[in-house]
Amino acid sequence: MLFDLAWxxxxxxxxxxxxxxxxxxxxxxITVFVLxxxxxxxxxxxxxxxxxxxxxxxxxxxxxxxxxxxxxxISDPQALMTRLEGMPAVTATAPRATTxxxxxxxxxxxxxxxxxxxxxxxxxxxxxxxxxxEGRYLREGDTDAxxxxxxxxxxxxxxxGDKLIMLGAAEDGSVAADALTVVGLFATGAPEADRQVVEIxxxxxxxxxxxxxxxxxxxxxxxxxxxxxxxxxxxxxxxHEKGLVVRNWAQLEPALNDVxxxxxxxxxxxxxxxxxxxxxxxxxxxxxSVLERTREFGMLMAIGxxxxxxxxxxxxxxxxxxxxxxxxxxxxxxxxxxxxxxDGISFPSAEALFSRWHMPATxxxxxxxxxxxxxxxxxxxAIIVAGIxxxxxxxxxxxxxxxxxS
Amino acid sequence: xxxxxECRGVTKHYRLGTIDVAALRGVxxxxxxxxxxxxxxxxxxxxxxxxxxxxxxxRPTKGSIKIEGHEITALxxxxxxxxxxxxxxxxxxxxxxxxxxxxxxxxxxxxQLMGVEAAARRARAKEVLRDVGLEGLENRRPARLSGGQxxxxxxxxxxxxxxxxxxxxxxxANLDTKTAEDLxxxxxxxxxxxxxxxxxxxxxxxxxxxxxxxxxISDGGITSDERRKLAEAEPA
Numbered sequence: 001m002l003f004d005l006a007w008x009x010x011x012x013x014x015x016x017x018x019x020x021x022x023x024x025x026x027x028x029x030i031t032v033f034v035l036x037x038x039x040x041x042x043x044x045x046x047x048x049x050x051x052x053x054x055x056x057x058x059x060x061x062x063x064x065x066x067x068x069x070x071x072x073x074i075s076d077p078q079a080l081m082t083r084l085e086g087m088p089a090v091t092a093t094a095p096r097a098t099t100x101x102x103x104x105x106x107x108x109x110x111x112x113x114x115x116x117x118x119x120x121x122x123x124x125x126x127x128x129x130x131x132x133x134e135g136r137y138l139r140e141g142d143t144d145a146x147x148x149x150x151x152x153x154x155x156x157x158x159x160x161g162d163k164l165i166m167l168g169a170a171e172d173g174s175v176a177a178d179a180l181t182v183v184g185l186f187a188t189g190a191p192e193a194d195r196q197v198v199e200i201x202x203x204x205x206x207x208x209x210x211x212x213x214x215x216x217x218x219x220x221x222x223x224x225x226x227x228x229x230x231x232x233x234x235x236x237x238x239x240h241e242k243g244l245v246v247r248n249w250a251q252l253e254p255a256l257n258d259v260x261x262x263x264x265x266x267x268x269x270x271x272x273x274x275x276x277x278x279x280x281x282x283x284x285x286x287x288x289s290v291l292e293r294t295r296e297f298g299m300l301m302a303i304g305x306x307x308x309x310x311x312x313x314x315x316x317x318x319x320x321x322x323x324x325x326x327x328x329x330x331x332x333x334x335x336x337x338x339x340x341x342x343d344g345i346s347f348p349s350a351e352a353l354f355s356r357w358h359m360p361a362t363x364x365x366x367x368x369x370x371x372x373x374x375x376x377x378x379x380x381x382a383i384i385v386a387g388i389x390x391x392x393x394x395x396x397x398x399x400x401x402x403x404x405x406s
Numbered sequence: 407x408x409x410x411x412e413c414r415g416v417t418k419h420y421r422l423g424t425i426d427v428a429a430l431r432g433v434x435x436x437x438x439x440x441x442x443x444x445x446x447x448x449x450x451x452x453x454x455x456x457x458x459x460x461x462x463x464x465r466p467t468k469g470s471i472k473i474e475g476h477e478i479t480a481l482x483x484x485x486x487x488x489x490x491x492x493x494x495x496x497x498x499x500x501x502x503x504x505x506x507x508x509x510x511x512x513x514x515x516x517x518q519l520m521g522v523e524a525a526a527r528r529a530r531a532k533e534v535l536r537d538v539g540l541e542g543l544e545n546r547r548p549a550r551l552s553g554g555q556x557x558x559x560x561x562x563x564x565x566x567x568x569x570x571x572x573x574x575x576x577x578x579a580n581l582d583t584k585t586a587e588d589l590x591x592x593x594x595x596x597x598x599x600x601x602x603x604x605x606x607x608x609x610x611x612x613x614x615x616x617x618x619x620x621x622x623i624s625d626g627g628i629t630s631d632e633r634r635k636l637a638e639a640e641p642a
Contacts, residue, residue: 001518008506299502302463303563304491304519306484399463403498 002309006316013289020285021325024379027278028329029336031271031375036337036365037345038267042260043366046249047225048358051127052188053197054252055094055219056228059084059239064216065247070099070171073214074244081218083238089222089231092124095215097205101168101176103148103198105156112152114166114198116205116215125221127358128186128199135160135184142201146180149194150187158182164198170210178208189355225249275379279386286318290390297394298402311391318387326380330372337367409475410570410603411437411460416469418455418626429455430466431626437571437605442597443619445607452626453607454575460605461494461573462486474570491519495564497574502560503548509559510535510544516566534562537600538592554585561593565602574606578613590616 010017050056059080061072074080077095084093097116102109119138123129129137138145146164158164162182170176180200187194206212220235222228228235229248236246250257290297297310344362347354351361365371418430430452437443437460447453458464459471462478463486471478473493481489490496503512510531517527535544538558548556557577564572574593578586594616596602606613614620622630 001515005504005506012506296504299498300504301487302461302490302496302498303516304487304567306487308484309519400458403463 002313002316006313006320009313010317010320016285016289017321020282020321021328023278023281024322024325024383025329025332027274028326028376028379029333031274031379032330032333032367032372033337033340033365034267035271035375036333036341036367036371037363038264039368039371040341040364040366042264043225044359044363045260046253046256048360049253049256050225050249051221052131052190052358053126053128053193053219054249055125055221056225056249057220057232057235058247058252059218059220059235059242059244060216060247062243062245065251068098068216070097070169070209070211070216073097073171073211073216074218074242075214076242077213077215077218080238080242080244084218084220084235087231087234087238089227089234090220091223092121092221094118094121094125094219094221095202096122096217096219097202097209097211097215098217099168099209101166101198103152103156104165104167105158105162108156110152110155112148112196112198114168114200114205116202116209117199118202122199125219128188131186131188132184133187135182137184138199138201142183143204144178144180145183146198146200147184147186148182148198149196150185151191151194152196152198153182153185155195160185166198166200166208168209170208172210174210176208176210178204180204189358220246271375271378275382278379279382282318282321282383283386283389286314286387286390287393289317290314290393294397294402294405297397298399298405301397301399301402307395307397310397311394314390314394315384315387318390319384322380322383326376329379330376333376334367334372337365337371341365341367408439409436410439410441410473411435411605412470412472412475413456413460414470416456416459416466416471418452418459418464419467428626430459432469433623433626433628435621435628435631437603439603440597440601441619442594442604442617443606443621444614444617445605445621445623446609446614447623449609451623453623455626456623457573457575457605457607460571461496462489491516492567493570495561495567495569495572497557497560497564497572497577499576499579503556503563505548508545508547509540509551509555509562512548512559513563513566516563520567530566531562534565535559537565537596538562552585553581554589557581557585557589558592561589561596565596565600569602571603571605574604574608576608576610577606578608578610583612586610587612 061074064072081093084090095118099114101112101114103112120140133150138147160182164180164182166178166180168176220228232248239246300310301307341364344364346362348361354361413433413435416430416433420427420429433456445453459466466479478489504515507515513531513534514527517530532544535541538561540555540558543555578589581589590613593604597604608614618634620632621628
């Protein structure tokens with residue numbers, strides 16, 4: 001009864017109802033699109049940064065992230081890699097060994113991080129090979145080859161084919177010294193990587209630093225970051241059996257995680273403002289309608305309708321408006337987002353900025369349950385909760401004064 | 407005779423800013439079952455205030471009001487709403503109907519509030535609309551009915567719950583002479599045929615002349631209460 005009456009009431013003023021619905025539909029559609037774009041941007045940022053070197057997750061010895069000591073090593077990396085690669089979410093794994101060394105060329109010396117990598121495996125996990133600007137990436141069969149950041153090579157005055165002297169401490173405490181041949185230079189756009197990273201074949205690293213067949217970390221790749229995130233419990237269980245831990249993307253790139261959280265916090269303010277504006281528009285319209293119908297409410301109370309029933313009827317009117325508006329808004333926002341997501345949105349002028357995060361200049365909105373529903377549902381819920389205002393107003397009416405209202 | 411309404415010492419004071427206004431001053435009044443009574447008096451005499459107090463729309467400052475023997479002055483808002491729903495039918499001067507509902511739905515609405523099952527309430531709504539001469543107009547919304555037809559729907563709605571009394575506040579005030587006379591004849595006929603008790607606050611001499619009991623109120627007190635025999639009742 002109340003539902004039917006409320007439904008008819010909202011169409012008494014079709015123009016006003018259309019205006020209210022339009023506000024809800026547009027606001028809902030905007031939140032769907034903007035949130036999808038935002039999540040798409042975050043996804044691209046995360047995947048671009050992680051694919052460069054980290055991988056989507058890493059298996060490491062306990063405490064390695066706090067103290068990356070070469071002695072904290074995985075004794076049989078191949079066994080765990082085989083186990084991990086058997087999981088549906090995992091597309092590739094790559095073993096790495098790392099330590100800090102002094103690199104020299106004649107009188108010039110610089111500190112750097114040296115990574116021992118398996119060239120064939122590494123190319124499936126990392127996109128570093130795509131950032132080679134001179135020469136080539138490491139390949140199977142390389143013995144004394146090294147690639148390093150273009151900025152580091154510049155500082156050391158090294159060119160392709162030059163000898164690079166590496167001096168460090170082996171696991172057994174002896175001096176690890178080697179002369180390597182520069183076969184490639186990379187430029188990632190990230191200053192730290194370009195100034196401080198050198199990669200050499202894992203076998204050479206294992207020999208130079210006397211770590212046998214061991215590695216320090218296993219980098220894990222998947223088709224999408226979300227696949228690996230979902231598989232984390234399984235990955236952790238497998239790593240745990242070997243006495244290892246798995247670090248997820250936020251632990252591998254805490255700075256990126258902080259940037260995303262900060263941006264999301266500012267965006268939240270924008271969303272809240274949008275919701276508040278829409279709620280005020282709808283509430284204003286409804287209160288106007290309540291004011292206009294005060295005499296009618298007086299009559300309804302006189303014939304035996306309880307004030308709470310009238311309040312509920314008004315609240316149902318709001319509920320209907322919110323449900324229709326939100327449903328249409330989700331449909332419109334999703335349709336626009338899906339259409340835009342086909343080709344993505346190009347930002348050619350922001351290419352330099354995006355490259356800071358190794359991102360492409362085209363961003364694809366990410367339409368999923370969260371981006372499609374979070375904003376519209378927040379709007380709908382806020383409107384329905386705000387309905388308490390007209391509800392209480394109607395409940396406080398007394399029949400005689402209501403019927404006297406002009 | 408069975409008393410439907412018993413008012414004893416009913417007093418109502420309003421505050422208008424700092425001024426205390428006495429709208430009713432100790433009204434004693436009994437309305438018996440089957441009465442067809444008019445309540446007349448000049449503007450501000452207390453007609454509507456008394457009608458509202460009897461109908462449970464407003465609470466008296468002092469005194470007792472009983473409907474079918476039940477004291478109503480101490481009832482809470484929900485109990486008063488139930489009383490109005492089940493025991494009292496209202497017909498107002500204007501804004502009587504729910505504009506988004508058809509004539510039959512307006513009548514049915516009361517029965518829906520009472521929890522009457524769908525088929526029974528539709529049958530009852532059609533029956534009372536037939537009683538007030540609106541057969542064939544059941545599905546029209548108020549905007550597509552004339553003023554007189556709207557008041558007839560209001561009367562039908564007031565009768566739908568078979569109330570103890572129908573209270574009408576200036577029911578003919580917005581109607582032309584012919585329509586007003588038809589409405590009075592209708593209510594008089596319903597009183598004759600069905601024994602429905604009517605109390606009508608009115609200025610209208612045509613209404614007053616058709617009632618069998620004429621009560622005059624002035625300055626918040628009953629000054630005259632006359633029962634009379636009408637020569638002939640026109641058919642509804």
